[in-house]
Amino acid sequence: MPDTTLIAGRILSFDAMPEAAAPTASARVDEALALSDGRIVARGTRAEMLAQFPGAPLDDQGNRIVMAGFVDAHVHYPQTAIIASWGKRLIDWLNSYTFPEEMRFADPAYAGEVAARYLDLTAANGTTTVCSYGTIHPASVDAFFAEAQKRNQRVVAGKTCMDRDTAPEGLRDTAQSAYDDSRALIDRWQGVGRLGYAITPRFSPTSTPEQLEALGALWAQHPTCLMQTHLSEQTDEIDWVMGLYPEARDYLDTYEAHGLLGARGVYGHAIHLEPRERDRLAEVGAALVHCPTSNTFIGSGLFDMGGLLAAGHRIGLATDTGGGSSFSMLRTMAAAYEVGQLRGRALHAAELLWLATAGSAQALHLGACIGTAAPGMEADLIALDPGATPALAQRTARAEDIWDELFALIMLGDDRAIARVWIAGQPLN
Incomplete structure (x- = not known):
């Protein structure tokens, strides 16, 4: 798959709608995903993705949270x-x-x-x-x-x-x-x-x-x-x-x-x-x-x-x-x-x-092609930066888990927290 690229970070996706009693049960966090021809083709650990797609260029987002746009x-x-x-x-x-x-x-x-x-x-x-x-x-x-x-x-x-x-x-x-x-x-x-x-x-x-x-x-x-x-x-x-x-x-x-x-x-x-x-x-x-x-x-x-x-x-x-x-x-x-x-x-x-x-x-009846960072979906993605502003950085430094961090991003974040955007697998910035 010669046109495959990899993105590493904290890859957040949802396999189903969150239930009120256990809102995080349907979510998963991976370490990397693979993109080809504008779609996500695989997700998993960083080591798994590097082994599965040897030589593929890697866009390493570090500690940022990568998810669907x-x-x-x-x-x-x-x-x-x-x-x-x-x-x-x-x-x-x-x-x-x-x-x-x-x-x-x-x-x-x-x-x-x-x-x-x-x-x-x-x-x-x-x-x-x-x-x-x-x-x-x-x-x-x-x-x-x-x-x-x-x-x-x-x-x-x-x-x-x-x-x-x-x-x-x-x-x-x-x-x-x-x-x-x-x-x-x-x-x-x-x-x-x-x-x-x-x-x-x-x-x-x-x-x-x-x-x-x-x-x-x-x-x-x-x-x-x-x-x-x-x-x-x-x-x-x-x-x-x-x-x-x-x-x-x-x-x-x-x-x-x-x-x-x-x-x-x-x-x-x-x-x-x-x-x-x-x-x-x-x-x-x-x-x-x-x-x-x-x-x-x-x-x-x-x-x-x-x-x-x-x-x-x-x-x-x-x-x-x-x-x-x-x-x-x-x-x-x-x-x-x-x-x-x-x-x-x-x-x-x-x-x-x-x-x-x-x-x-x-x-919008588009759930089969966009909305989560899962294999088969179109690669419309964003990377959220938990340290984008001083207010965010000091709050997320004390976060107990990724959900505490994400809640702070929701409440305190703005366009500065959007570190990168991909549309159909192509980065805009």
Whole structure:
């Protein structure tokens, strides 16, 4: 295997989802792994890997922790430039910041500039896969996929669809154009290289029933695509939805009635769910995505991680750039821990790291190719440096075990803790 390379360090991987009663039981720590043709082909002790692949070049990461790159399951790359804008409630935030910025993406050059900047910022923070909303402009999706393609990066994205007058003039499509544009983008990008398409109604308040119906039909015609949208983020949003859809049983029903509920559905936020909604989402195997920095920044509420995990829901983790206040999945994990504390469920470091990698990968139906550092998986990897900053170094020097060290990295780490990033086996730095 002449093109094989070796990486040595503390190689962290998960063989299964951590169980609350024994969160570290499904994790393993090896000394080295072997990469070939963009994939992990073996893992084991350093001596085993050197013996199995004699002469292979060795990238020795020393005491660093090498693991799967982070997977961010719900982002809005067009909001990169407005991240950390002064907080308001969701509807005000959209009208004040999001919609004016998204209008700029009618310019393909601007879309390309922001897409490149966003992917650079997230890679610097150890994120190797994202699932992003575009804007109503097909060029926003073309730009994002083109930039990801340059990096050979696995990403998912879709054209955001909005045809109600609740969205501003200049940022609306129609039921027909949303269908036609999305179908053309699917034909152009779905399954090309490492790219995947997500059919993307922004949320029920900005789509008419006719548009939701059209997108439901499109999803039925292209069932391998994901479908991403927002669900039950804020209580006043729910009131808004019910006013627009008085015949609906609940918020989820506005999607379900139009063919937009299914196993490949990815529903962002999902904070204020009714019992029927919880049951139906679990029944179909849909994914819920926790966006903790966004939920606290915009004052949305506290996600019920403990209850939803116990009920068997598929759950991912996300920054929700730019409603979320950070590009960092380390910061996002820290916020998830803090939200969990407020809900009475203290997540272990193993659970947090699993959510940010394999959990999010599974939410995006990519768990067979990314999300853990195991043989057969694509080699999207990061190396975490426990001594990256003075604050980290003094804390991790006292760590009792690797999990104590990783928890400190989650709580104190930032982009400086990301020592190296590999995408499809190629180092970025």
